[in-house]
Amino acid sequence: MRNIEEAIYDTMSSALLSGQLSPGTPLRENPLADVFGVSRERMRKILLRLGTQKLIELIPNRGAFVAAPSLAQARDIYESRRILEGGIVNHLASLIGSQDAQRLQQHLAAEQAALQRGDRAESVRLSAEFHMLLAQATGSHFIVQQMGELVSRTSMLVAMFEPARSSHCACEEHRSIYDALMAGDSEAATRAMRAHLSLVETRLRPGAAAPSGNAVETLGALWALRNAADGAPHEAAGP
């Protein structure tokens, strides 16, 4: 019965990441605990975890709120990614393994396929995954973890600030990064990565984002959906 915590965390996390909850919305402990069918203490622990990852904002004696990142914070995230991912590709260019290289190539093909298919959801997923693959190629656990956090927060930013109809055609940019890596040209790889991230950053627009009505309702629906899919409803019916 420890896994339910993880399940709730995942549900809330993906809801936050995909922008299904309005920024600034209060997340009260009791209603949430009620919706997910757990005690308030457990709910508290989950909210604490979400808070450390900055997916929600925790204010002492006030409670938890859906994170409402400013454009300034958004710029900081992208700047951090330019620095960190610049370091990653610079490091990778000189010593990437053939196995990782092959994996990346497969990924680029998958990205292009999704793009031509017009599968937008898959495209954004793969787009994020490309960056995670690069992080994993370093073999450093710490780097993977940090990139995971940055990619998560970037996803939330995109959900909030992206003007919805923007084309995610980052595929060629990813390929140019890959090409530079394969050529062993660390400087070109770094430049390509920075340019790519800067380009993505410029797509952010201040307006945007006013999706959900009731936060707990939204989460409740997602939770029911997930439990139905798992075949394990959280409410057991009599015989």
Add this chain to the structure above:
Amino acid sequence: MRNIEEAIYDTMSSALLSGQLSPGTPLRENPLADVFGVSRERMRKILLRLGTQKLIELIPNRGAFVAAPSLAQARDIYESRRILEGGIVNHLASLIGSQDAQRLQQHLAAEQAALQRGDRAESVRLSAEFHMLLAQATGSHFIVQQMGELVSRTSMLVAMFEPARSSHCACEEHRSIYDALMAGDSEAATRAMRAHLSLVETRLRPGAAAPSGNAVETLGALWALRNAADGAPHEAAGP
């Protein structure tokens, strides 16, 4: 009365970072709560925080233990630093501000002075601070935070694996990084940084580290010391 939590956290943190606690030592909730004069619940929260920063290891249903990083983990930390700090100096070389440059120069002078004075403790402190100054020069909050975590864990590694008498004469290496930055030579700066970190890494030795007797005693002594210095004893006497 929220600040006491921070104070306890700081005390434990610095004790861990300076290697005053033997790796693997169990940190039981009740004795610690007793020593610090707080409830067990509060102690639990503090241990949780220390756990997220990997200063202690948290095992479900088993408790908290002083972190005992393996050499493999140590290598991962240094590899991460080469990647991240390589990215930092590469980023900085092209656009470092004159104010940051001046701050760095002052710092180098202070390092050299401490070294000539033979002040070993100050030397290691300044040595870590140099890297934090570089992180701060990026202006990115996220980067500073991540570097903080990496530097912390590095400090613990050094306390555990360093053969005690190693000379911390990294001053020239720091200067060569600085010089490359001033020259705007990003490639040279990256190379210098990586070389520096690799050199520090090679100083780690498997043996080492068997300092403290009783963990709670040690922490209790540090706590008493701190409270005496603050002039605010944690036990109030009647009138």
Add this chain to the structure above:
DNA sequence: TTTATGTAAATTGTGCGCATTCTTATAGTT
């Protein structure tokens, strides 16, 4: 009309006690 103040409702924070789980010691069996 605006501002200050006091009170009530709602929400988060925390100590306590018990439930759960893991470890250790002991006895019993092969």
Add this chain to the structure above:
DNA sequence: AACTATAAGAATGCGCACAATTTACATAAA
């Protein structure tokens, strides 16, 4: 002697009830 089973002990995990804090609202004075 070695291995398993079982019970006792100790430590963590967690739900509950109460305490502390903040917010909202009503009321009264300037």
